[in-house]
Amino acid sequence: MFCCIRFLSPCLDMNDFWVFAYGSLMWSPGFFYDDVQPTRLLGYHRRLCIYSFHYRGTPKQPGLVLGLINGGVCDGLSFHIPQRRAQTSYEYLIQREQLNGVYKERSLLLSLKDGRKVQGLVFVADFMHPQYAGFLDSDKIAEIVSKAKGKTGSNKEYVLRTVRHLQGLDVRDYLLERIFHKLLRFQA
Numbered sequence: 001m002f003c004c005i006r007f008l009s010p011c012l013d014m015n016d017f018w019v020f021a022y023g024s025l026m027w028s029p030g031f032f033y034d035d036v037q038p039t040r041l042l043g044y045h046r047r048l049c050i051y052s053f054h055y056r057g058t059p060k061q062p063g064l065v066l067g068l069i070n071g072g073v074c075d076g077l078s079f080h081i082p083q084r085r086a087q088t089s090y091e092y093l094i095q096r097e098q099l100n101g102v103y104k105e106r107s108l109l110l111s112l113k114d115g116r117k118v119q120g121l122v123f124v125a126d127f128m129h130p131q132y133a134g135f136l137d138s139d140k141i142a143e144i145v146s147k148a149k150g151k152t153g154s155n156k157e158y159v160l161r162t163v164r165h166l167q168g169l170d171v172r173d174y175l176l177e178r179i180f181h182k183l184l185r186f187q188a
Contacts, residue, residue, distance in 0.1 A: 015083045015086065016080060016081060016082050016083045016086060017080075017081055017086060017090070017120065017121060018078045018079065018080050018081070018110060018118050018119070018120035018121065019078065019079050019081065019089075019093060019120055019121045019122075020039060020041055020076055020077075020078050020108070020110055020120050020121065020122045020123075021076050021077045021078070021079060022041075022046045022066060022068060022074050022076035023046065023065065023066035023158075023162055024065075024066075024158060024161070024162065025077075025079075025097075026076060026077045026162070026165050026166075027161055027162070027165045029079055030092060030096065031079070031081065031085070031088075031089040031092050031093065032081070032082075032085045032089060033079040033080055033081055033082075033085075033089075034080055034081075034082050035079070035080035036077055036078070036079050036080070037077065037078050037080075037112040037113055037114060037116075038075070038076075038077060038112070038113035038169055039075070039076055039077055039078040039110050039111060039112050039113065039120075040073055040074070040075050040110075040111045040113075041068070041073065041074045041075075041076065041108060041110055041111070041122065042073050042109075042111070043070065043071070043072075043073075043108075044068040044069065044070060044071070044072065044073075044074050044108075044122075044124065045068065045069060045071060045072035045073065045074050046066045046067070046068060046074050046076075046173065046176070047066065047067060047068075047069050047125075047135075047175065048064040048065065048066055048133075048136070048141050048145070048159070048176070048179065049064070049066075049067045049069060049125055049132060049133050049134065049135070049136070050064065050065045050066070050067045050102050050103075050125055050131055050132060050133060051063070051064060051131040051132075051133050052064060052065045052131075052148070052150055052155070053100070053131070053150075054099055054100070054150055054151055055099075055150045055151055055152045055158075056148055056149070056150040056152065056153070056154070056155040056158050057148035057149070057150045057155055058148075058149075058150060061147055061148050061149070062144070062148060063144065063145060063148030063149070063150055063155030063158070064133060064136075064141060064144050064145055064148070064155065065155075065158065066162070067102070067103065067123075067124070067125025067132070068122065068123070068124045068125055069124075069125050069127070075166075075169070075171040075173075076171075077169070078110050078112060078118070078120055090121075093121070097123050098123075100129075100131060101126070101129065102125070102126055102129045102131045102132070103123035103124060103125060103126060104123070104124045104125075104126045105121060105122075105123060105124075106121075106122045106123075106124050107119050107120070107121065107122070108120060108122045110122075138175065138178050138179050138182065139182070141179050142179050142182035142183055142186065145158075145159055145179065145183060146183055146186045156183050156186075159176065159179060159180060159183060160180060160183065160184075162176065163176050163177060163180040
């Protein structure tokens, strides 16, 4: 029996589940799924608000990665993970997303583009965590992102790939796009 104490409380058997992706999970999920749906999450928006000391930066030159913070709406993708892969996929997600415990795991209502409403695993920024960067302006964000590089690549590549993926989904994220254009100017 797989017991997902962090995600589901009280402890329940984990059958299949959905996970909401709003950053690199969209373009590099790293786990098995049998369905993917464009999704809207109400009550949260994505923001480059988490200092990355590992994947997209270092302790000496931190990067910034996305977190969900209260307010607004966030469009992304939801991946359905079947029961036979639930335990290994959940463990993978925790190892990947909770390296430093910077996110809070939430079970939130997701609105899939096909009209279904499902509960799903969502990683929300923990604003009390020391790696929470708060509300930086777009110039400061672009400056940090342009210089940082971590275990999985440059911070700039993370932002550029995320924006391009969102554009491919016809999703507009104006703050990320503003940073995207600043980063392109840094490249020139």
